[in-house]
Amino acid sequence: VDIPAESPTSDGYETDLEIEEEKTNYDTTGREVYVNQCKSLNIIPVSYFLRNMQTSEIHMSHHGLGPKGTKAIALALVNNTTVLKLNLADNALEAEGGLYIANMLRENCYITVLDLSENKLGTSG
Numbered sequence: 785v786d787i788p789a790e791s792p793t794s795d796g797y798e799t800d801l802e803i804e805e806e807k808t809n810y811d812t813t814g815r816e817v818y819v820n821q822c823k824s825l826n827i828i829p830v831s832y833f834l835r836n837m838q839t840s841e842i843h844m845s846h847h848g849l850g851p852k853g854t855k856a857i858a859l860a861l862v863n864n865t866t867v868l869k870l871n872l873a874d875n876a877l878e879a880e881g882g883l884y885i886a887n888m889l890r891e892n893c894y895i896t897v898l899d900l901s902e903n904k905l906g907t908s909g
Contacts, residue, residue, distance in 0.1 A: 811863075812863060812864065812865045812866070813837040813838050813860075813864055813866065814837060814859070814860035814861055814862065814863055814864045815834060815837055815860070817859055817860045817862075817863075818833065818834065818837070818856055818857065818859070818860035819834075821855065821856035821859050821860065822856050825852045825855065825856055827852050827853055827856065829856075830844070830847060830849070830853065830857075832844065832847070833857060833860075837860070837864065837866070837867070838866050839866065839867070840866060840867065840868045840869065841867070841868065841869040841870075841871075842867055842869070842870050842871065843871045844857075844870075844871060844872055844875065845871050845872065845873035845874050845875070845899070846873070846874050846875070847875055848875060848876065849872065849875040849876070849877065849881070850875070850876050850877070850878070850881065851877060851878055851880035851881040851884070853875070853881075854872070854875065854877045854880075854881030854884050854885065855880075855881070855884045857872075858881075858884035858885050858887065858888035859884075859888070861888050861892055861895070862888050862891045862892055863891070863892070864892060864894065865894050866894070867894065867895055868894055868895060868896055868897065869895070869896070869897040869898075870895050870897070870898050870899070871898075871899040872885070872898075872899065872900055872903070873899045873900065873901045873902050873903070874901070874902040874903065875903055876903065876904060877900065877903040877904070877905060878903070878904050878905065878906070879905055879906045881903065881905075882900065882903065882905040885898070885900065
């Protein structure tokens with residue numbers, strides 16, 4: 785007896801197995817982006833930043849981030865929806881780091897308080 789491939793079997797179920805797509809959760813904190821950016825920039829992730837990405841305020845003054853560290857943080861915060869206040873005072877961001885933060889702020893409308901004082905931003909930053 786030939787049973788067509790699309791017809792139900794005797795118990796009423798199709799014999800074809802449906803493949804479920806793997807669902808990935810959207811990371812609203814940017815944690816995965818930050819870790820990946822740190823790897824690609826060959827820098828050590830700041831554990832304080834990782835621990836506080838889900839809080840409304842991040843105080844990271846005097847961490848010595850420099851432009852590379854700032855780039856990783858900025859890219860991670862592009863889609864972050866929880867951080868409202870960001871303090872990056874005295875981190876030697878320079879003009880390059882300032883531009884990374886500026887680009888991040890074009891996409892992130894949640895950060896409303898920002899401290900970039902003492903970072904040698906210059907006129908181009």
